[in-house]
Amino acid sequence: MPELGSLVHAAIEAAEDDEQVEAYAEEGRQTEVSALRSQIEGMTFAESRGLGVRVIRDGRLGYAWAADPSEDEARGTVWRARENAALSEPDEHNALPDPRASESMPEIFREQSVIVSADDKVKMALELEAYTVSRDPRVSKVDLAQVGDAVSRVAIASTTGVDVEYARTDAWAVVVTLAVDGDETQTGFSYAITRGLDALTWEPVADEAVQRAVKMLGAVKPSTAKVPVVLDPFAASSFLGVLAGALNAENVLKGRSLFADMVGRAVGSDPFTLVDDGRRLDGPGACPFDAEGVPSGRTELFTEGTLQGFLHDTYTARRAGDGQRSTGNAKRGGYRSTPGVGTSNFFVDPGDLSYDQLLARAEGGVLIMDVSGVHSGANPISGEFSVGATGLRVQGGATGEPLREMTIASTLPEMLSGVAGVGSDLRFFSSVGTPSILIGEMTLAGV
Amino acid sequence: MLDRDLVADVLTAARRKGGDFAEVFVEERSSTSIRLDDGKVEELTTGLDRGAGVRVAEGTSYGYAYSNKLDRDALLEAAAAASAALRGDAAGPIVDLTDRFGPGTNRASRAADSVAAADKVAWLREVDEVARGHSPEVTQVTGIYLDSLQRRLIAASDGRWIDEERPRIRLVAQVVAKRGDVIQTGWDGPAACAGVEFLDAHPPRVTAERAATRAVTMLDSIPAPAGEMAVVVANGCGGVLFHEAVGHPLEADAVDKEASVYRDLVGERCASELIDGVDDATIANGWGSYDFDDEGEPAQRTELFRGGVLQGFLQDRLRAAKMGVQPTGNGRRESYASPPIVRMTNTNILPGNEDPDQILRSTAHGIYVRGLGGGQVNPATGDFVFGVSEGYLIEDGQVTTPVRGANLIGRAIEVMGSVDAIGSDFETWEGVCGKDGQSAPVGSGSPTLRIAKITVGGTGA
Numbered sequence A: 001m002p003e004l005g006s007l008v009h010a011a012i013e014a015a016e017d018d019e020q021v022e023a024y025a026e027e028g029r030q031t032e033v034s035a036l037r038s039q040i041e042g043m044t045f046a047e048s049r050g051l052g053v054r055v056i057r058d059g060r061l062g063y064a065w066a067a068d069p070s071e072d073e074a075r076g077t078v079w080r081a082r083e084n085a086a087l088s089e090p091d092e093h094n095a096l097p098d099p100r101a102s103e104s105m106p107e108i109f110r111e112q113s114v115i116v117s118a119d120d121k122v123k124m125a126l127e128l129e130a131y132t133v134s135r136d137p138r139v140s141k142v143d144l145a146q147v148g149d150a151v152s153r154v155a156i157a158s159t160t161g162v163d164v165e166y167a168r169t170d171a172w173a174v175v176v177t178l179a180v181d182g183d184e185t186q187t188g189f190s191y192a193i194t195r196g197l198d199a200l201t202w203e204p205v206a207d208e209a210v211q212r213a214v215k216m217l218g219a220v221k222p223s224t225a226k227v228p229v230v231l232d233p234f235a236a237s238s239f240l241g242v243l244a245g246a247l248n249a250e251n252v253l254k255g256r257s258l259f260a261d262m263v264g265r266a267v268g269s270d271p272f273t274l275v276d277d278g279r280r281l282d283g284p285g286a287c288p289f290d291a292e293g294v295p296s297g298r299t300e301l302f303t304e305g306t307l308q309g310f311l312h313d314t315y316t317a318r319r320a321g322d323g324q325r326s327t328g329n330a331k332r333g334g335y336r337s338t339p340g341v342g343t344s345n346f347f348v349d350p351g352d353l354s355y356d357q358l359l360a361r362a363e364g365g366v367l368i369m370d371v372s373g374v375h376s377g378a379n380p381i382s383g384e385f386s387v388g389a390t391g392l393r394v395q396g397g398a399t400g401e402p403l404r405e406m407t408i409a410s411t412l413p414e415m416l417s418g419v420a421g422v423g424s425d426l427r428f429f430s431s432v433g434t435p436s437i438l439i440g441e442m443t444l445a446g447v
Numbered sequence B: 001m002l003d004r005d006l007v008a009d010v011l012t013a014a015r016r017k018g019g020d021f022a023e024v025f026v027e028e029r030s031s032t033s034i035r036l037d038d039g040k041v042e043e044l045t046t047g048l049d050r051g052a053g054v055r056v057a058e059g060t061s062y063g064y065a066y067s068n069k070l071d072r073d074a075l076l077e078a079a080a081a082a083s084a085a086l087r088g089d090a091a092g093p094i095v096d097l098t099d100r101f102g103p104g105t106n107r108a109s110r111a112a113d114s115v116a117a118a119d120k121v122a123w124l125r126e127v128d129e130v131a132r133g134h135s136p137e138v139t140q141v142t143g144i145y146l147d148s149l150q151r152r153l154i155a156a157s158d159g160r161w162i163d164e165e166r167p168r169i170r171l172v173a174q175v176v177a178k179r180g181d182v183i184q185t186g187w188d189g190p191a192a193c194a195g196v197e198f199l200d201a202h203p204p205r206v207t208a209e210r211a212a213t214r215a216v217t218m219l220d221s222i223p224a225p226a227g228e229m230a231v232v233v234a235n236g237c238g239g240v241l242f243h244e245a246v247g248h249p250l251e252a253d254a255v256d257k258e259a260s261v262y263r264d265l266v267g268e269r270c271a272s273e274l275i276d277g278v279d280d281a282t283i284a285n286g287w288g289s290y291d292f293d294d295e296g297e298p299a300q301r302t303e304l305f306r307g308g309v310l311q312g313f314l315q316d317r318l319r320a321a322k323m324g325v326q327p328t329g330n331g332r333r334e335s336y337a338s339p340p341i342v343r344m345t346n347t348n349i350l351p352g353n354e355d356p357d358q359i360l361r362s363t364a365h366g367i368y369v370r371g372l373g374g375g376q377v378n379p380a381t382g383d384f385v386f387g388v389s390e391g392y393l394i395e396d397g398q399v400t401t402p403v404r405g406a407n408l409i410g411r412a413i414e415v416m417g418s419v420d421a422i423g424s425d426f427e428t429w430e431g432v433c434g435k436d437g438q439s440a441p442v443g444s445g446s447p448t449l450r451i452a453k454i455t456v457g458g459t460g461a
Helices: A004-012 A071-087 A118-132 A203-214 A233-246 A249-253 A314-320 A355-360 A412-417 B004-014 B072-083 B117-134 B204-220 B237-250 B252-256 B317-323 B356-361 B412-417
Strands: A020-036 A039-057 A060-067 A141-158 A163-181 A184-194 A225-231 A274-277 A298-303 A346-348 A366-372 A384-395 A398-411 A419-422 A427-429 A432-434 A437-445 B021-037 B040-058 B061-067 B138-156 B160-179 B182-188 B227-233 B277-280 B301-306 B346-349 B365-378 B383-395 B398-404 B406-411 B419-422 B427-435 B438-446 B449-457
Touching: A004 A020, A004 A039, A004 A071, A004 A141, A020 A071, A020 A118, A039 A071, A039 A118, A039 B072, A060 A071, A071 B040, A071 B117, A118 A141, A118 A163, A118 A203, A163 A203, A184 A203, A184 A427, A225 A233, A233 A346, A233 A366, A233 A384, A233 A412, A233 A427, A233 A432, A249 A314, A366 A398, A366 B383, A384 B383, A384 B406, A384 B449, A398 A412, A398 B383, A398 B406, A398 B449, A412 A419, A437 B449, B004 B021, B004 B040, B004 B072, B004 B138, B021 B072, B021 B117, B040 B072, B040 B117, B061 B072, B117 B138, B117 B160, B117 B204, B138 B204, B160 B204, B182 B204, B182 B383, B204 B383, B204 B398, B227 B237, B237 B252, B237 B277, B237 B301, B237 B346, B237 B365, B237 B383, B237 B412, B237 B427, B237 B438, B252 B317, B365 B406, B383 B412, B406 B412, B412 B419
Parallel strands: A039 B061, A060 B040, A225 A366, A346 A432, B227 B365, B346 B438
Antiparallel strands: A020 A039, A020 A141, A039 A060, A141 A163, A163 A184, A225 A437, A274 A298, A274 A346, A366 A384, A384 A398, A398 A437, A419 A437, A427 A432, B021 B040, B021 B138, B040 B061, B138 B160, B160 B182, B227 B449, B277 B301, B277 B346, B365 B383, B383 B398, B383 B406, B406 B449, B419 B449, B427 B438
């Protein structure tokens, strides 16, 4: 089995004179263990590797990929990508990036995590489930109690001189609880992601999943009203994916973003600053360079409410012109897909208000703990959204009666200009992170 | 794809610690995707994927390991890893592997790989031209063409050996329309388990026209109202609603975990008596159809509701064995990289007798939903939500102004109980369903139906 480095070099050596070739190879090992009723529910070991090749010839782009190729098959992949390039149309902005120096980030690979044994992972999952169902008499069952970890390596080489490799580790715990009171069932979700299994403290995940379910017991459907809303980090993070789509330069350049003509404008209110920073080590998306080998960096999208610009990869930067450089935001779903613009650590800059201070400013309003249907109910092109929500009524500076079967609806600009306060409790969920956010007023639909 | 003796050796290794059964799933998938965007064919991608997964099950516990290397060593290593979760020490037997044949539900009469890539590119150009020609307000068009051929081998310690091919094809048009500051979008994307003959019945120009019409129509929309009201759901859309709100809680894994609102309701009336619902993997060339599921169980048509009475659940092998019932052929997986889980196939509300126009005429006030963007349900509580991608006001029995930014939110049992009219005009819709991190192509279908009262979440008055 060829090393990733030799695989990508074998591929680019198959380049012909009048073309650019980039080879991206990745390999990963992943384990997931879930526990149910004091037994292992499922244990999955995954191992995969693959190669994706981009060929650019006369401005035409072709792509081909192969699972676990030999060096010969890697060269064959170049040949197929070349064949595909012949059928696409020329675009002068298609080009591979030139190499840029990048500092390595050894911190994202944690050797101590790699050596955790399968037996220890099983033990951890069983303990996680047992602990979860011991915290509250109303929570005697879980829907999911899982721990997992992944080790991955990436190598990228190109005929323009990019030649990079890195390795990373990730570990996570997920709990979904079922709280039962009489005929009523409520669920509670929590999640944590860290660099390694050895660094994973799962008790808070279990405790939070229990609390989030129990607090929802007795939920009622509220009346339709316009009220102040606090989005907790779980709920707020759901909107970041929609914002990321609208701040993706490809969407902007192709007329698919409402923010296209708004750079320099105060779209959001003062407390709202939104950043993408691939070098921030406490974010799960930390990475020395992006999926084209361009070094990760820090990009402010909104600074105190003012739209600064967009996330770029090499293609969108060239097409935007005006000296725009890639912001190091080329991402891919894996070796099977071409790179496109995506986020690294995409987060709302925390403010200085505590959670209690935010609640005190939302008197008569609602704390939203979860939103649902975001993938279908929020449109990053028009900026409109209407999503399902659950949460707690805010009264006297504290949370009270649980609420269900309601929706919150608005538009992205209205929501951003309505940000009345940002909490200090920044929390990352995969590659997006946010603190709790207070919105002055939103339409809440119920009865 | 793999030698029978090798597979038997892998199964034997997987049963070294016993368990109820061991299973090998081998897959080879070739695929083509072409994307036209911004007036240009931007990308043509071909891929060849292959790999194998080994599963060992005991009760409802399982170990699963996969590899995208298909050599003997890699497969035996996967078998060892999958069986590591078991605690027993007595090896289990392997029955001689014998072919099982299916009816050929998904036959393609013209295979996608028999068509030149240039012809596929021409279909996308047609999408671009037709959509842009529809209106000067159309400002952007994306056309996506996808085809794939998946060949699967499923072998298990009880002797089953199944080799099945599944062809897939899909053509999608996404259109953006703009007027002043208002941007709206429209989408259409017919799909099937078929060859390119599917596009004779669903020509690219019709797909483009539909998507463009939706986007331009929605430019005239006003913000949707908020609050409880009657909703008429157009034919095709109700199946998506049924899939999310009812189908997911009827999946036996949710039932087994006591995380389903329907868990104690088999034999009870828990939907309007107008509701007859099925999950049917045997529909010829259906987007969610197959001969055998991904555990090697034969596909079937499973009755879920008859006259509003719950008939049973959707089962995989593990859950069926535990509940003491027959599997229903609903064990599916995204690829060799995932263990099978309980999934729907083509989930339909069956047609009734009413004239769909009459259903609208008899609705004094409410919303008419012609497009649903998908939804989400919490199976344990039955709470669900759906985004409305194309909706209109109903005023005095007439469909009037388009509305935007609407969604529907409700509780499965209440909403299915308040269906008070079912039309005769059955139509299908093809989607991709996500569950436990795996996506699966699913069909759904329904006639026009009316929900007497449901919460619409909008911003308007």
